[in-house]
Amino acid sequence: MTITYSCVAHGRAVLAELALTGGSYQEAAAKVLRQVLLKAEPETIIQIGSYVYHTLFIDGITYLCATDNGLDTMAPSAFLKKVEYNKNPRDNNTVSAVKSQVTDVKNIMLRNIDTVLERETETVSILTEGAEDPQATAEEFEKTRKIPKRIWWKCFKIVITTLTILLSIIIILLRTHIIPT
CATH class of the missing domain: 3.30.450.50 (Longin domain)
Incomplete structure (x- = not known):
């Protein structure tokens, strides 16, 4: 009132x-x-x-x-x-x-x-606090949006590297006849 x-x-x-x-x-x-x-x-x-x-x-x-x-x-x-x-x-x-x-x-x-x-x-x-620098706010949003993509790529690289190493070990073991065929 x-x-x-x-x-x-x-x-x-x-x-x-x-x-x-x-x-x-x-x-x-x-x-x-x-x-x-x-x-x-x-x-x-x-x-x-x-x-x-x-x-x-x-x-x-x-x-x-x-x-x-x-x-x-x-x-x-x-x-x-x-x-x-x-x-x-x-x-x-x-x-x-x-x-x-x-x-x-x-x-x-x-x-x-x-x-x-x-x-x-x-x-x-x-x-006006939030509207003072819209460019900085937009850049900050872009960075936070890209973080999940970075994490996904990191995990993907780790999985591919691990699979490559395991496959290489299996091939080596098969060639050296440690694992019988």
Whole structure:
């Protein structure tokens, strides 16, 4: 489960947003914000397309995040609560509180982006390790393919040599009349 999009909104106005992947989150977020304002419930989970939108609605501010998997509801809920609780309760200035929350959301999303990029870098390096020198890989395959042929020829030569020696000994023994005919 990955949080792919998050935003903070006041009413229907999105104050700050961050998307990890390309996509049209804005249209879906607008639909979710309308439903959240109509329901006025503190927490809402709405599925639109292949994404699940989780919201936390407190004091007219909506904290929203989208995930790519609807099985886990604990992580998005904890994420939204952490973003909401990061505001300074002593600060009565709503704009300052929202700015602080936006900064917190931005920092969290940037950390998520860094994590995703690290995973992608690891995956790419694993994939490119085998493809760096295809000529060397092909030559190594050819060598390993030729090994059974070499072993077969070696065994064949040993058998032929042994048969030749035995046949020679038998002929010599027959000629010297050691073996009666």
